[in-house]
Amino acid sequence: MLTLIDLFHSFAERGDQTVFVNRTGVRRFTVTYREFHDLSLKMATLLEQNGVGEGDRVLIWGPNSSWWAVAYWGIILRGAIAVPVDFMSDLARADTIRGLTEARLVLQSRFKPDRITEGNTLLLEDLPYLLENVAPIGTIAGCLPDATAQLIYTSGTTGNPKGVILTHRNLIANVTQIHRQVPIITPAFRFLSLLPLSHMFEQMGGFFLPLYRGASVVYLGALKPSAIMDALKEEDIYVIMSVPRLMQLLRSTIERELEEKHLSGTFRLLTRLGIRLPKGGRRVMFYPVQRKFGANFVVFVSGGAALAPELFNFWDAFGFTVLEGYGLTETSPVLCVNTLEHQQAGSVGPPLPGVQLKIEDKQILARGDNVFPGYYRNEQATLEAFTPDGWFKTGDIGEIGPDGTLSIKGREKELIVTGSGVNVYPDELEAVLNKIQGVKESCVIGLERGGGEEVHAVLLLDGRGIAPEDIVGQANNSLDAMHQITGYTLWHEPEFPKTTTLKIKKFAVKEAVQKGPEGGDATVSSDSLIALLAKVTGTATGKIREDSLLVADLGLTSIDGVELVNFLEQEYRLDIEDSQVGAQTRVSDLRQIIAKRERVNRHDHFRFWTNRSFFRGVRRLVDTVFHAPLFRALVTLEVRGAAQLESLKGPIFFVANHLSYLDQPAIMFALPPKLRYQSATAAWEEFFFGDYHGLNRILRRLSYQYGTLLMNLFPLPQSQGFSGSLRFMGRLADAGVNILIFPEGEHSRSGKLLPFQMGLGIMVKALGIPVVPVKISGTDQVLPPGAHFPTKGKVRVTFGKPLSFRQETPEQIVELVRRAVETLG
Template identity: 75%
Template sequence: MQTLIDLFNTFETLGDKTAFVNRTGVRRLVVSYREFHGLALKMASLLAQRGVEAGDRVLIWGPNSSWWAIAYWGIIIRGAIAVPVDFMSDQARADSIRNLTRAKTVLQSRFKPERMTVADSILLEDLQYLLEDVQPASGPAPAAPEDTAQLIYTSGTTGNPKGVILTHRNLIANLTQINRAVPIITPGFNFLSLLPLSHMFEQMGGFFTPLYRGAAIVYPRTLKPSAIMEALGEEDIYIIMSVPRLMQLLKTTIERELDEKHLSGLFRWMTRFAARLPKEMRRSLFLPVQRKFGPNFTAFVSGGAPLDQEVFNFWSSMGFTVLEGYGLTETSPVLCVNTIDRQVAGSVGPPMPGVQLKIENKEILVRGDNVFPGYYENEQASRDAFTSEGWFRTGDLGELDSDGWLAIKGREKDLIVTGSGINVYPDELEAVLNRVAGVKESCVIGLDKGGGEEVHAVLILDGSGKAPDEIISQANSSLDALHRITGFTLWNEPEFPKTTTLKIKKFTVKEELKKGPAADDSSVNRDSLLNLIARVTGVSAAGIREESLLVTDLGLTSIDRLELVSFLEQEYRLDIDDSQIGPQTKVSDLRQIITKREKLTRHDHFRFWTNNNFFSGVRRAWDTVFHTPLFRRFATLELHGTGNLEKLAGPVIFVANHLSYLDQPAVMFALPPEIRYRTASAAWEEFFFNDYHGLERILRRLSYEYASVLFNLFPLPQSQGFGGSLKFMGRLTDAGVNILIFPEGGHARDGKMQPFQLGLGIMVKELGIPVVPIRIGGTDQVLPHEASFPKQGKVTVTFGEPLRFRFEEPAEIVEQTRLAVERL
């Protein structure tokens, strides 16, 4: 195997094996290797139609997903050059890279609030529709090992990003090296992809390697802890490519749960005891925690930054394998990794087969086929990157032990040299600070005071109230006198500016500190929360105050609320639900939610089990002996358009007008049994679960229990908390269950349809299934709105042609559906 084309040609032979699982937050969508191969060939044809030729640059700016993968391979087999950009990069950076590479076209995402205004751009999420009518390319374009496969722009933690040229030879060499050094990946295992595919660590370890081995890759939409733990519990994950900050985040999630159960003391004692036990015994001892990660979860592979020994010990003590490695974008990227047989805390392991590594003046120098040829259109930087003998200067400081294992001491550019000439490694001080109570996160930098640098700590506190000078004093008490912290600053935002692999952008932090106290307007411009709110609401960030009410003052609609939650989850990697944002929520309240990362408490009224075969049979029996005779006693049912139901090939959304409480049973009895008992109905949540008291509360709860089982209803809120219902509808859709909804949100008192709510458009867009319009007539005569008892009459139910939406925005979907119902 010499090129990525050789790797691509193996995909079709894997047939119906799962290649990708997209966990969208609503749906679970599976793509087989055969489908993936065919779609990539179609992607190559689509690019050809857009004028992309061999050697052209194509920019990808989107979140991890199967569509990102299909786009990437379409670029490669077209013979073009992929230019992945960090999804979390702002528009200015993405535009800069587009201009630097003179990209022929841009693939971007609808999940980014900012988008490039490029005439010939393609939305990644639209590829599922765009590729439907495209004929696949006859085969991949030829490629030579020395051809450029992609350009990766460095993350810019130093403020000077450069375009790294990676050839087919570089990538295949590193792929081969990894699979020789860590031969643990076999077909049938699932990888959880958490780091951005624009980062070479994830791309090589969590993309190329599983595809090389015929394994499956699982993509969650967000990196919030609940989404990660949910994927681990449901997808039988085998391995995760991680960074230390992410492992710390998962560690904190587990520790918080233990605190709530008052088990922290017992857990700490068990981890100390377990350290002396064999791995298999440790796994058995911590079986309750192991189960949260799935039956086959084996290993974290950590890279991107040094792994704190406490975090290493936490996971290792429970029997998990922690493989810390080291590499750079310029080396494709992996250079060293711990082995399956031996893992050493604080070491990144030995050099991989085929990697030459030496230490010169404390700097790590490397050579090998995985090392890049140079920077894109930057001859000076390319010359500076190599010694005269062709060794690549990594810029990292390290030491080799007697066994040839490497320990990273720090980044040469981050090294602090004090006025006394003492070298201070910031990573070591940050590890100490982060263990001090009261510290949420820290960043240690050197501030030039003339005659040497000050060891300066920048702190984000956890809200416990501990004084920062006390924190510094406690940290210094465990440091050598020559390495102590001599100054500190409090960072006022919930997070430090970071790369998408969660490394702190120290250059940015240092530049902000140099500016000193900022004026109000510039402070607002740097506030990521205010900027997110501004993008969603359309209100200028300068006009948003901490006391502003999100709904009343800033005009946040129910749909804006979902969009804001989605962006917050992406930006801050936290658990938040739209139900936490109500009419009285202020900007300051939202900031507090982000800062404290309070655990979300949900009231789950969903009954997925009512859709199993047993309860479908119960409903069928109860309908036969009770519901059907009762309905027919009062209503004569007249049906139209039933032929349209014969065209249904999968789950759909039935959308009907709303006249009476009799509408749901009227539609259900109009459906043939094979569809009826595979259909769930959305019902107004507030009708059952508002702030009722006494007997009324009991009766409404009992009525919900009856309706959820015997009418297969599920709650759909009118005001807030729509996200939970949307996720439940995704589960129903994945299980092949249809959904019945009345989007007017209430009964039409005069028989005229009310406007449809915008939530319908979000629902259709997220679920991605056809809509069947339904027009109901006569139910308001049989059971008028205020009536307590029905009277006899005729009820008509008319089914329309199924509607399939592709590129329409939610508002367009709502209007077109409403017109379709109205015309029946």
């Protein structure tokens, strides 16, 4: 195997084996190897139709998903060059890279508030529809091993970023080198993808390697803790490619759960006891934690930044295997990794087979087939990156031990040299600061003070009110006199600026500190939260104040609210519910939500188990002996358009007008039994769980029990907290359950169709299932709103033709569905 084309030819033979799982946060979609193979060939045709030829550059700027993968492989099959850009990059950076590469086409995401408008562009989310009627490409481009496969642009501290050329030889070499060092992956393995595919660590370890071994990959819609833990619980994950910051995020989630259950002390005691046990014994001791990661979880692979020994020891104490590795984009990227037989805190392991390392003036030099040939259109940078005899200069300071394993001391450009000539490694000081109570995160930089650098700490506090002077003093008490922190600055953004692997952008922090008052406060030059609110609401940044109400002052609508939550989850990787953003929420409140990162404990009322076959049987029996005879005694039912439902396959979204409490049973009895008993109905949550008291409260709770068990109702709020119901609908759709909804939100007392609520468009867009419009008439005569007893009458239920939506906006969907219901006879 010499090229990525050779790897591609192995996909079709894997057939119906799952290759990708997309967890959107609402739905779960799977893709087989055969489907992936065929879609990639279609993608190559689509690129050809858009003027992309061999050697052209195609920029990919979007979140991880199977469609990112299809886009990437289509580019390779077309003989073009992929240019992945980190989804978290801003528009300026993405557009700069587009210009530097003269990209023929840009594939970007609708989930980015600012998008590239110049040149030829397509949306990744539109690929399912764009590829539907496209034929697979007839001829796959041929390529040599030394042909350029992709350009990865570094996050450079100043000026234009540098484009790292990676060839087919580089990538295939690293795939085979890693497999020889850690030969554990089988087709049964399932990887959880948490890092952007624009970063080589994730791309190599969590994309090429699984594809090489026939394994599968799970992609998440948002990298928030709850989504990660849900995927671990439900997807049988074997491997996580991670960075220290994400491992710390997972650690915080577990520690928070232990605190909530008052088990922190017990855990510390067990940890001390567990040190003496072998790893298998620790796995048994900490089974309650182990099971959160699934029965077959094998290993964390950590890279992208140095893993603090304390963090390694935390996961090791639970009995988890942590393989720390080391590499750079320029080395495709892996140079070293620990093995399953031996892991050591503070070491990144031995070099891979075929990789040579040496230390020269404390700097790590590397050589091997995985080392890149140079920077794109930058001869000077290429010359500076290599020694005269062809060794790549990594820019990292390290030591090779007697056993051949490598330890990283830090980046050469981040090394602080004090006025006394002492070398200070920032990572070591940050590890000390981050353990101190009151510190959420720290960044240690060197500030020029004439004749040397000052060791300066930039502190992001956690809101406990601990004085920064005390924090610095406590840190210095545990540091050597030659490595003392001599100054500090407070950082007031919710997060430090981060790279794609969640490393702090120290150059950006340093620039902000140098601009701010000495020993005072600092922040980034532009407020990312204000900019995001301005984009979502259309309000000028200058008019957004800390005390601005999101709804009243900024005009945040229900659709804006869902969009805002999505952007916040992507930008800050935190759990946030739309129920936290209401009419009384101010900008300052939102900032506090981001800073605290506290997960909301949802108290929902969903009952998915009512969709099991036993309860469907119960409903069928109760309908036969009670509901149906009672309904027929009151109603003469006329059904129109039912014949076209016979050919439909679920799940289906039934959308109806609303006249009476009798609407739901009327529609259910109008449906064929195969659809009726595979359907659930959204009901107004506030009707059951509003602020009621006494007998009224009891009756409404009893009606909820009756409705969920015997009519398969589920709650849908009209005020806030919509996202929980949307996720529940996604579970229903994944299980093939049809959904009935009345989007007017209330009974029409005049019989005239009321406006549909905008949430309908969000539901249809997120669920991606056909919509069947339903028109009902006569129920308001049998059981008028406010009436306590029904009268006999005639009811008509009319089913319209199914509607499928693709690239329409939520607003357009609402209008089209409403018009379809209104025009039914």
